[in-house]
Amino acid sequence: xxxxxxxxxxxxxxxxxxxxxxxxxxxxxxIDAGHGGSDTGAQSNSILEKQIVADVSSQLKELCxxxxxxxxxxxxxxxxxxxxxxVDKIQSLSPDLVISLHANYSKNRERNGVEVFVAxxxxxxxxxxxxxxxxxxxxxxxxxxxxxQSANFFLLKNLNCPAVTIELGxxxxxxxxxxxxxxxxxxxxxxxxxxxxD
Ligand SMILES: [Zn+2]
Numbered sequence: 685x686x687x688x689x690x691x692x693x694x695x696x697x698x699x700x701x702x703x704x705x706x707x708x709x710x711x712x713x714x715i716d717a718g719h720g721g722s723d724t725g726a727q728s729n730s731i732l733e734k735q736i737v738a739d740v741s742s743q744l745k746e747l748c749x750x751x752x753x754x755x756x757x758x759x760x761x762x763x764x765x766x767x768x769x770x771v772d773k774i775q776s777l778s779p780d781l782v783i784s785l786h787a788n789y790s791k792n793r794e795r796n797g798v799e800v801f802v803a804x805x806x807x808x809x810x811x812x813x814x815x816x817x818x819x820x821x822x823x824x825x826x827x828x829x830x831x832x833q834s835a836n837f838f839l840l841k842n843l844n845c846p847a848v849t850i851e852l853g854x855x856x857x858x859x860x861x862x863x864x865x866x867x868x869x870x871x872x873x874x875x876x877x878x879x880x881x882d
Contacts, residue, residue, distance in 0.1 A: 689714045690874050694811045710752045710754055711752070711753050711754070711780045712781075713754065713755055713779060713781045713787065714756045714757070714782045714783070715745070715756070715757050715758065715783050716758045716759070716774070716782060716784040716839065717737040717741040717743045717758065717759045718734070718784060718785055719733055720764060721763050723764055723787040725786065725787070726788065726856075728789070728855035728861065731855065733789075734762065734829035736787050736865065737852070738759065738762065739870045740873055741757050741785060742757070743874035747871075747875060751882075752879070756779065769773070771839060774845070775844070775845075775851060778845070780846065780851060781845070781847070782843060782846070783850060784840075784847065784848070784850070786851050787851060787864055788855065789854060789856075795856070795857060796829065796853065797828030797830065797853065797854075798852060798853060799829070799833060800815045800829075800832055800849070801815070801824070801840065801849040801850075802832065803834065804835065805841060809850055811848075814846055814880070815832045815848045817881075819832060822876050823873075827876070835849070852873050856876060
């Protein structure tokens with residue numbers, strides 16, 4: 685509980701101080717669609733994680749066209765990108781936030797819901813601030829969510845800007861797949877992320 689209060693105090697008044705100086709309220713968000721090319725990610729029958737996260741990324745960009753959020757898609761096609769390439773490209777863009785999109789798979793087909801991760805070394809707590817907002821956005825729509833988690837993921841630990849990894853749901857769970865594998869569902873997932881950036 686003490687930790688939670690500390691987080692709330694830290695987050696009050698936080699804003700995008702590093703946003704585009706010509707447009708101080710516009711924020712730059714890089715969307716990293718996980719996997720790509722020969723790296724398909726998780727798979728359920730013929731449905732591939734790399735395709736799902738690319739589709740949700742496109743929905744995110746479309747939803748932000750008339751907002752004060754500049755969305756940059758790190759992977760625009762179905763190409764393989766190493767994790768180091770992703771880090772290098774992101775660093776060169778100096779974004780205000782990075783959202784890395786993935787989808788889960790479990791042998792336990794009952795497992796479902798959205799998970800959000802931040803780096804273990806999130807000393808400024810900025811990633812945790814965004815991660816918490818994203819989880820709250822899904823919770824408001826009665827999605828199953830776990831508590832914000834920290835992880836030693838290569839991308840998260842090697843970036844020097846706020847970054848979160850979102851696991852959008854489980855390809856192994858029938859209910860989650862209704863969202864992950866439909867245009868309506870993908871748009872809905874993207875909407876929850878966008879609403880947390882407002
Ligand atoms: Zn993945």
